[in-house]
Structures are given as C-alpha cells and as structure tokens.
Amino acid sequence: MGQINLKEIKSISYKKATIKKGYTDQSLHVNLDASEITIDPIEEKIKNTFIGGKGYDLWLMWNAVTGDTRWNDPENTICISSGPLGGTPGYPGGGKSIVTSISPLTGAPIDSNVGGYFGPYKKFSGFDVIQVDGKAKKDTVIFIDGIENKIKIFEAKDLPIDSYELSETLTHHFDKDKPVNVSVVTAGPGAEHTFFGCLNFSWWDAGRKRVRYKQAGRGGIGTVFADKKVKAIVARFGAISMKSNNPADLDALKRVTKTHAKEIKELDPKQNRMSLVGTTHLVPIMNDHDCLPVHNFKFGTHPESKVIGEEVFEHIFDKGFDGCWRGCTVACAHGVKDFSPFTGPYRGRKVFVDGPEYETIAGCGSSLGIFDAHTILEINFYCDAYGLDTISVGTSIAFVMECFENNLITTDHTNGMDLSFGSRFNALEIIHQMAKGEGFGAIVGKGIRNMKKIFANDFGADMAFMQDIGMESKGLEFSEYITKESLAQQGGYGLALKGPQHDEAWLIFLDMVHNFMPTFEDKAEALHWFPMFRTWFGLCGLCKLPWNDIVPEDNKNTPEPAKVAKHLGWYADFFSAVTGRKSSPDDLLAMSEAVYNFQRIFNLKMGYGTREHDTVPYRAVGPVTVEEYESRQKRYDDQLKEKYKLDITRMTSKEKVAILRQKREAQYEQLKDAVYERRGWTQNGIPTVATVKHLGIDFPEVMEVLKKNGVA
Amino acid sequence: MVSHNLLIEVDEKQVQWSENMTIASLLKTLDNVDSCAVVRLNGRLVSSPKFTETLIPDNSKIQLLPLVAGG
Numbered sequence: 001m002g003q004i005n006l007k008e009i010k011s012i013s014y015k016k017a018t019i020k021k022g023y024t025d026q027s028l029h030v031n032l033d034a035s036e037i038t039i040d041p042i043e044e045k046i047k048n049t050f051i052g053g054k055g056y057d058l059w060l061m062w063n064a065v066t067g068d069t070r071w072n073d074p075e076n077t078i079c080i081s082s083g084p085l086g087g088t089p090g091y092p093g094g095g096k097s098i099v100t101s102i103s104p105l106t107g108a109p110i111d112s113n114v115g116g117y118f119g120p121y122k123k124f125s126g127f128d129v130i131q132v133d134g135k136a137k138k139d140t141v142i143f144i145d146g147i148e149n150k151i152k153i154f155e156a157k158d159l160p161i162d163s164y165e166l167s168e169t170l171t172h173h174f175d176k177d178k179p180v181n182v183s184v185v186t187a188g189p190g191a192e193h194t195f196f197g198c199l200n201f202s203w204w205d206a207g208r209k210r211v212r213y214k215q216a217g218r219g220g221i222g223t224v225f226a227d228k229k230v231k232a233i234v235a236r237f238g239a240i241s242m243k244s245n246n247p248a249d250l251d252a253l254k255r256v257t258k259t260h261a262k263e264i265k266e267l268d269p270k271q272n273r274m275s276l277v278g279t280t281h282l283v284p285i286m287n288d289h290d291c292l293p294v295h296n297f298k299f300g301t302h303p304e305s306k307v308i309g310e311e312v313f314e315h316i317f318d319k320g321f322d323g324c325w326r327g328c329t330v331a332c333a334h335g336v337k338d339f340s341p342f343t344g345p346y347r348g349r350k351v352f353v354d355g356p357e358y359e360t361i362a363g364c365g366s367s368l369g370i371f372d373a374h375t376i377l378e379i380n381f382y383c384d385a386y387g388l389d390t391i392s393v394g395t396s397i398a399f400v401m402e403c404f405e406n407n408l409i410t411t412d413h414t415n416g417m418d419l420s421f422g423s424r425f426n427a428l429e430i431i432h433q434m435a436k437g438e439g440f441g442a443i444v445g446k447g448i449r450n451m452k453k454i455f456a457n458d459f460g461a462d463m464a465f466m467q468d469i470g471m472e473s474k475g476l477e478f479s480e481y482i483t484k485e486s487l488a489q490q491g492g493y494g495l496a497l498k499g500p501q502h503d504e505a506w507l508i509f510l511d512m513v514h515n516f517m518p519t520f521e522d523k524a525e526a527l528h529w530f531p532m533f534r535t536w537f538g539l540c541g542l543c544k545l546p547w548n549d550i551v552p553e554d555n556k557n558t559p560e561p562a563k564v565a566k567h568l569g570w571y572a573d574f575f576s577a578v579t580g581r582k583s584s585p586d587d588l589l590a591m592s593e594a595v596y597n598f599q600r601i602f603n604l605k606m607g608y609g610t611r612e613h614d615t616v617p618y619r620a621v622g623p624v625t626v627e628e629y630e631s632r633q634k635r636y637d638d639q640l641k642e643k644y645k646l647d648i649t650r651m652t653s654k655e656k657v658a659i660l661r662q663k664r665e666a667q668y669e670q671l672k673d674a675v676y677e678r679r680g681w682t683q684n685g686i687p688t689v690a691t692v693k694h695l696g697i698d699f700p701e702v703m704e705v706l707k708k709n710g711v712a
Numbered sequence: 713m714v715s716h717n718l719l720i721e722v723d724e725k726q727v728q729w730s731e732n733m734t735i736a737s738l739l740k741t742l743d744n745v746d747s748c749a750v751v752r753l754n755g756r757l758v759s760s761p762k763f764t765e766t767l768i769p770d771n772s773k774i775q776l777l778p779l780v781a782g783g
Contacts, residue, residue, distance in 0.1 A: 270723075270775055281757060285750055285780060288759030310757070509780045513749045513760060548781040556744055561779055 004169060005157035006141060010035045012151050016126040019246045022084030022578040023047065027060065028127040028151065030142055032228055033074055033134030037151045042128060049696055053083030054111050054538040055595040056129040057100035058602060061109060062701075064133055067605050071104040071220070072227050074135045080122065080185070080233070081129035084579050086541020087120030089240055091257045091574065092264050093543025095120050095325025097201060103219040103498070104195040105392070105447050106475040108606045109599060110219030110498050113538050115324030115333060116201030116212075117183035120541075121146060121235035124244050136229040143174065146237040147181065156231050162385040163188035164351075166232060167202040168211045174234050179211070180204040185233040187222035188387025193437030194445030196392035196477070197222025200384060207320050213354045214324045214333060217389040218501055219476060220447075226387070240326065248580030256573045260546060264329040268550045274332040275322070276314060279358040283309030286362070290632075291482045291508055293367040295421050296398035297471055297619050298628050300482040304371035308361050312373050318352075330545050341378045343428045346385070356380040356390075362480035363394025368401060369421030378428060386435040391501075392447060393434070395477035397427055399448050399470050408461035414440045448472040468618045474499035474608065483620050485635075486512040488523040491671050494616040495527060497599045503544070504531040510562050524674035529563070535592035540575065547571070594695040597679075597687045598702070604686060605705045611685040614672060622664040626653045629660070636660055686711050720772045729770050736763040738774070750777040 017024040025047065029038045042056070050059050057079035064077040078101045088094040097119030103110035122130055125146025132142070139159065143152040160166045167184040175181045184202045191197020199216040216222075247253045268274055272281050283305060286292040290300035317334040324333040336353045356364075356376055364379040365371065383390045397419075403409045404419040411417065417426040417440065433441025443454055448470045455461035471478040476499025483489040489512070492505035507526055510516045517523045537544045552566045559565075568585035575583045603609030622636075623629040629636055630653055640646045640656060644663055648656060676683055680691035686709055692698045706712065720729045722738070735758060739745045749760040752775040758766050768774070 271777055282780075284757045285759050288757075288761055289749075290761075506781065509749060514747055514779075548779070551778045551781075555778060556747055561747055562781075 004159055004173060006154040006173075007157075008152055009155050010037060010153040012037050014039060014126065014149055014151065016146065016149050019124065019244065021248045021580050022245045023052070024123060024126050024128050026127055027056070028122075028130045028144065030130065030132045030151075030153065031134040032132065032136040032140060032230070035153050037153065039127070049594055050598075051083070051539040051591045051595065052128060053081050053086070053541050054098045054100065054535070055598075056081045057098060057111065058109060058595065058599055060129060060131045061100055061102070062598075062602055062605070064131070065102060065606075067607060069102060069606075071102045071107065071224055075133055076102045076224060077131055077133040078221060078224055078228070079129055079131050080119065081541070082119030082123045083539055083541030084245070085574060087123055087240065087245060088253070088257060088574075088578070089242060089325075090261055090327035092261055092328050092330050092546035093325065094328065094541070096537070096541050096543050097122075097216070098538045098541070099199060099216040099221050101219075101221045101224045102606070103221070103476070104223045105220050105449070105477075106499055106608070108474065108498070108603045108608045110221060110476075111538060112199075112216035112218045112221055113503065113543070114199070114201045114216035115203075115214035115543065117203040117325070118185055118201045118233075118235050120240065120325075121183050121237040124237045124240060125235060130233070132228065132230065132233070134228070139229050139231045141170070141231055142233045144233070144235045145174075146235065159231055161189055163200045163387045164211075164213070164385045167200060167213065170232050170234055171202065171204065171211050174236055180206055181236050181238055183235050184211075186231065186387070187225045188385060189435045190383070190386030190388035190431075190445070191222035191226040193442065194220075194388060194434050195223055195447045195450070196220045196389040196396075196445070197226055197387045198383075198389040199225060200387065203324060208318070208337075208352075210352060212324070212333065212335065213384060215384060215389070217391060219498060220389070222387045222389075245578055247578040249577045252573065252577035256570050256577060260567075260570050261327070261329045263552065264546060264550050267553065268330065271550050273310075274330055274545070274549060277310040277317070278313070278322075278332045278334045280310040280313040280356070280361065282358040283361055284311070286358075286481065289509075289513060290485070293362050293398070293480050293482055295369055296367055296402040296469060297478070297482055298402070298625075299631060300484075302366055302371065305366055308365045308371055308373055308376060313356075316373065316377075325543075328543075330543070330550070332545065336377055339377055339381065341381060342374075343378065343425065344382055344432050346381070351381060353377050353381045354384060359480050360390040360394070363391050363398070364427075367394055367398040367480065368424075368427055370424045370427065372424060375424040375428070379431060382428070382431050382435070386431070388431065388434060391479050392477040393431060394480070395471050396444050396448055396451070397430060399451065400430075400444055402469055403455060403461065403466065406465070408466065409455060409459055413459055447475065448477055449475045465624075468624045470617055471619060472500070473616045473620075474613055476500060478620065481506075481508060483508065484622055487667055487671055488517055488526055490616055490621055490668055491523065491527050491675055492530075493620060494614050494668070495672070495675055496531070497596070497603060500616065500620075504534055506530075516562070520670055520674040521678075523671060524678040527675045528678045529589070532589050532592045532596055533563075533568075535596050536571075536588045539591060539595060590695075594697050597691060597695055598697045600681075600685075600687055601692070601697075601702055601705055604709055609686065610709070611672060611676075611683070614685060616668070618661060618665070621668055622660055623657055626657060629653050629657045682711060718770060720768060720770065720774060722774045723776055729768065729772070733768045734764055735766045735768060735774075738768060739763065745776060747779050748776045750780060751775060752777060
C-alpha cells in the first residue's frame with residue numbers, strides 16, 4: 001500500500017442533529033462544482049409522504065434534475081439514504097443503504113439496495129440522506145466524520161486504482177486504530193469506462209480483520225460516480241446500539257428484534273441455509289424448474305449446473321460470521337479466501353472474493369455456458385474490483401456470445417476472440433478490457449441496448465433478431481431468471497419501474513409452479529401487492545430476505561402464505577416501535593404506493609414511463625428460434641393444442657414458433673391492461689389524477705407532468 | 713452397516729417408510745403440502761419436477777422447504 005495524497009479543499013464543522021424516532025430530519029448536500037457543503041432540514045410533509053430511503057432519494061433527485069437532464073450532466077444527482085429503521089443492530093437485514101441516480105443505461109431514475117455500514121454511519125453522523133451533484137475537476141474524496149462532526153472534501157492523488165484496494169486504504173487512513181468505525185463507498189476503473197459501473201459499500205469484518213464489500217450493482221450508478229470524479233465517499237462513526245435510532249418505544253423494538261432474529265436463527269438451518277450457502281441454493285432449484293438461464297436465456301436447465309450450486313459453494317465459502325450488517329442472523333454475505341486468479345493484474349496473488357450470489361453464478365456462469373466455479377469466482381472478483389455490475393456484465397456477454405454463434409458478429413469484430421458459449425478465458429478478457437475501456441470490451445461495456453445499435457449500424461447485424469434475444473428492457477439488462485412459462489414474472493420484469501430486476505416482484509413459483517394466480521386479474525393483483533410491499537424495504541433501510549426467504553413453520557397454514565402474514569405484522573411493529581407512527585401492514589403498503597407511483601411519474605418526467613416502455617424481448621416471453629421451441633416441444637405443442645385449441649398436425653416448427661408468439665405477445669398486452677387498471681393507471685400506463693390525489697403526491701410539479709402527458 | 717427400521721424423518725417427525733416410496737407418493741400422504749415445490753432429501757435439494765422419479769431410501773431425513781421466494 002503506497003502513500004496516498006489527500007489535499008483538503010473544504011471543511012465544515014457541524015452540530016450533530018439529535019436523532020428522533022429513526023430520523024435526523026436533515027439532508028447533506030455536496031455540490032462538486034463549487035465544493036459547497038450544505039445541510040438542509042427535511043420538512044414534515046416530505047417525511048410523511050416519502051418515509052425515507054428511496055423515497056427521500058427520489059424527492060431530492062426530482063428537485064435536482066429536469067426532464068432534459070442526462071446521466072452525465074452536472075445536475076444529475078447521486079443520493080444515498082438509509083431509512084428510519086436502518087441501523088438497528090440485531091434486526092435481520094437492518095442496515096441497508098438505497099442509492100439512486102439517473103441511469104446511464106435507462107435515462108431514468110435507477111435505485112439499488114445495498115448492504116455494508118455506510119447508510120447507518122451516515123445517518124448516525126446526522127444525515128438521513130446525502131445528495132451529491134455537480135462535477136469535480138479533480139479526483140475527489142468526500143469524508144463524513146460523525147465522530148469529529150466534520151464534513152471534508154479532498155482532492156485526491158496517488159490512490160489505488162481498483163475498488164478493493166481503494167476501500168481498504170481509505171479505511172485504514174481514516175481510522176487506523178478502529179477500522180470498524182469506517183465505511184467506504186467506491187467505484188473503480190470499470191465504472192469509468194462502461195455504462196454499468198457499480199458501487200462497492202464496505203464494512204470491517206472484525207472476525208477476519210479485513211474490509212468486506214457489498215455492491216449497489218444495478219443501472220450504472222458507479223458510472224455516474226466516476227463521471228463526477230468522486231473516488232470515494234467515506235463515513236466514520238463510533239459505537240452503535242439499539243438506542244442510536246432513539247426509538248419511540250425501545251422495549252417494543254427490543255421485543256420484535258429479538259423475536260425475528262431468533263426465528264431466523266432457528267429456522268434458516270431447516271430451510272434455505274442462507275447463513276451457510278447464501279443464495280447459491282437457488283442454482284439447483286432454478287435448474288430443476290427450467291428457470292436457470294443457460295446460453296443467454298435460451299434454455300433453463302443444464303446437467304453441469306450441479307458443479308456451480310450450493311453443493312460446491314458450501315465447501316468453498318470461508319467459514320465465519322457473514323452478516324453485512326451488525327448482528328444480522330441471515331448472515332448470507334459469504335466469500336472465498338485465498339483465491340488465486342489465473343488472469344489479470346491479480347494473477348497468482350491470493351485474494352478474498354466477496355461472493356458469489358445466485359445472480360452472479362447464473363449471469364456469469366450458466367448463461368455464458370461456463371460451468372466452472374473457479375472462473376465464476378474470478379469473474380466475480382474482477383467485476384467487484386473494477387466496479388462492474390455482475391448482472392449486466394453476465395447478461396451482456398451472454399448476448400454477445402449468442403450473436404457470435406449466429407455470425408452476427410465475428411472474430412473480425414472481436415479482435416480475434418472466439419466468443420462462443422463456454423469461452424471462459426475470453427469472457428474474462430472482455431472484463432479486463434472493460435476496465436481499461438479498450439478493445440471489444442469497450443463496446444460490450446455500453447450495454448445491450450447500445451450494442452444492438454452498434455452491431456446493426458456498424459457490423460450489419462440483424463436488428464430484429466437482436467431485439468428478440470437481447471435481454472434488456474428499458475435499457476437495463478435482465479437479472480437471472482427464465483420467465484417464458486410465467487406470464488406474471490414477465491410482467492414482474494417488464495413492468496418494473498427501473499427495468500428488469502427481480503426486487504420488485506418475484507412471482508415465478510407462485511405463478512408457474514403453484515398456479516396460485518390463474519386469471520389476469522389474479523396476476524394483476526400480485527403485480528400490485530408484491531411490488532408495493534417490496535418497495536417498503538427500500539423506504540426503511542431494510543433487506544427483504546428476512547421477510548420471505550425464511551418463514552414461520554406455520555406459514556403454510558395461513559390463507560396467503562406468499563405474503564408471510566406473521567412477518568408483515570412484525571414489520572408493522574418494527575416501524576411503529578421506531579417511529580412512533582402506529583402502523584398496520586396495510587399502512588406499510590400505502591407508504592410504498594405513494595413512492596411507487598411517484599417514481600413512475602418521475603420516469604414520465606424523464607421521457608419514459610408509458611406503455612411502450614414496458615416491453616420485454618420475446619426471449620423473455622417464448623421461444624425465439626426453432627431450436628428453442630424443439631428443446632421444449634412437448635410443452636409448447638400441448639399448449640397450442642390444449643390452451644389455444646389449434647390443430648398443429650401439419651404445422652412446421654417454424655410455423656408453431658410464429659403462432660405461439662402471436663398468442664403469447666397478445667397475452668402480455670392483456671396483462672399490461674389488467675395491471676394498469678389495478679394500479680389506478682391509464683391504459684397508457686400513467687397514474688391517473690385520482691390515484692395521485694388519493695396517495696397524497698399531487699404536488700403542483702407532479703400534476704404538471706401528468707398534464708403535459710395528457711392526464712388531467 | 714445401515715440398519716433398516718422402515719422409518720424416515722419428515723420435518724423432524726417419524727413417518728413409516730415403504731419400498732419404492734417416492735417424494736411424490738410421500739407428499740400424497742401428508743396434509744397441507746400444496747405449496748411444497750422443493751424438499752431437502754438427506755441434505756440434497758430435490759425440486760417438484762423430480763418428485764415422481766426420486767426414490768426415498770430407508771432411514772432418510774427429509775425437510776419440506778417453504779415457498780421459494782426468489783431473490
């Protein structure tokens with residue numbers, strides 16, 4: 001670790017706000033154009049309407065940008081917030097940060113929910129949310145010191161280039177005696193050269209005595225961070241207890257925290273064993289249900305998947321406590337120690353890899369035809385070190401590989417690289433090129449939507465085919481689930497506000513496996529309830545895993561097991577205990593609904609947010625090719641005969657592909673109709689005036705956007 | 713040497729085992745398992761498409777996993 005050079009260019013001292021019932025009621029604004037630091041109060045009406053977390057982020061962003069703002073304009077803003085419940089030690093998943101910005105991939109607001117200690121440290125330092133805008137002229141580090149009550153801006157030189165080393169260096173620099181007091185947010189060289197840069201959020205792993213990382217991966221917020229020349233934002237704070245949030249009812253908070261934590265400790269070993277295997281248990285489950293993306297989502301299962309799932313990672317993960325928040329009993333943030341990469345700048349060195357999770361294994365493994373745990377770990381490591389979102393990286397390279405195998409691109413375009421499925425060394429080479437912004441990797445780093453244009457315009461590739469197989473919607477690459485047999489999950493992806501990420505709605509099993517939602521109205525109800533409730537976790541600074549990945553033993557006896565009624569009650573108790581705002585589960589839903597609809601209108605303000613933008617590539621809906629159809633021929637033939645009453649005896653596979661497509665695309669449009677109606681939106685997908693009034697988000701500027709779009 | 717006691721353990725309760733018992737046939741004898749799509753059979757995950765073909769050995773330990781909730 002060499003000497004770093006931080007030159008202080010601005011410093012303010014501040015009086016720390018007293019936290020009341022989970023809130024500081026203050027925001028911190030850092031403008032990089034003028035190196036200005038301001039602290040602003042948060043009004044009561046804003047608090048009551050937007051709750052915190054993503055709600056606060058979106059409100060500040062709405063006021064910072066215009067409809068013409070692009071991701072790399074100075075006024076684009078990065079907001080990082082926790083939420084009123086964030087920072088509760090011992091509450092499972094109780095330490096999340098929610099990050100937002102205008103995305104380089106989508107042009108609209110993107111949000112990402114991430115672990116690590118930054119969100120709580122920032123809040124306990126006195127700020128519910130930090131807003132960073134403008135652009136620095138030189139590399140910059142922002143320091144929020146909640147121990148000395150100072151905010152500082154530094155010009156930085158001689159910093160390590162990659163995100164891992166940078167976080168470690170700054171952790172020791174800002175508190176060499178107590179590294180546990182420091183959490184660092186960093187991007188990396190990949191964020192500078194691609195549109196899907198991620199942010200690494202750190203925490204100090206006291207057991208292993210090393211810095212650990214979780215990623216705010218989706219949508220390229222790391223790219224915005226790098227574009228603003230921010231190298232790092234550092235928060236420093238001291239001891240935290242259950243009293244730190246100054247909850248309205250400490251005893252009630254202790255009770256609900258203890259109850260939920262105890263249940264997870266008892267039941268996780270009997271259920272998904274996340275404290276042992278993280279989310280890698282999903283690999284064999286998705287594979288067996290034909291939902292694991294294989295070869296760019298073409299297939300859903302592969303016999304070699306057994307060597308990249310929990311059976312392997314259970315033995316590879318380093319043993320020890322792996323909570324990304326203090327005392328979290330889910331503790332699913334596993335990693336691999338003494339890993340030795342065989343390529344790139346760390347070749348031959350021993351490193352600690354934070355991960356992989358299911359999404360990385362599926363996106364950077366099976367979807368690329370790579371069934372090799374070592375390569376997946378290496379991709380995981382370099383993506384994090386370079387500051388790249390593993391989901392967008394995996395889904396983008398999978399698209400490239402299918403284009404390569406179909407001769408839409410050739411070695412003439414890839415600088416000689418064979419990019420057939422399974423080409424693990426060349427997949428890694430692309431990632432190294434992305435970090436440098438060089439070679440074919442520089443094109444891949446622009447994301448699928450841009451690649452389609454480049455391949456069509458510059459290489460003469462077939463645009464229609466690429467539209468079908470390019471797994472992006474709204475410009476964001478798909479996360480890693482096959483949705484062909486679940487219409488509800490097609491909507492879960494296509495109707496998601498930020499693009500196809502599963503954190504809004506994950507309905508595959510309820511729909512495809514259990515058939516709990518046979519009608520359009522049933523699916524629409526699910527596509528209302530689940531996105532609304534899942535939004536609530538992002539408002540409060542929480543992780544959703546403890547809600548429905550570990551469930552009470554008697555949950556199956558409840559009328560709607562998927563909602564996990566007992567946990568809904570605990571979350572209402574948790575919210576009531578901290579904020580003093582006595583709430584029921586229905587109240588939590590109402591909080592989310594206001595913010596959810598506000599985000600939809602924010603999309604509209606940015607030129608999106610209507611029906612035409614809720615489309616998905618046909619690969620997400622049904623078989624694009626004859627090969628794909630014939631891989632599941634019996635299933636599709638049966639549907640054509642039984643569901644659609646067609647005589648297919650004389651049809652070729654090509655004709656069957658075409659007729660099935662017609663039927664399935666029509667169904668997807670019908671689903672949109674039903675969901676829009678349930679959500680109180682017009683048939684163009686815009687919230688009605690009655691909806692926004694009912695939700696209390698009828699601010700003049702909101703009404704103006706609606707009016708401009710023909711809704712009055 | 714494995715003893716044959718003609719019993720298996722399902723969610724910590726003892727259940728009579730029979731020759732050629734599959735996961736699908738076991739589930740038919742249990743109440744309230746409509747939403748069970750995955751089980752852990754002697755530590756190994758088995759999903760519903762394989763319930764009919766998966767034989768349960770004597771002395772097995774089975775956990776019925778709750779609804780799969782995804783990411």
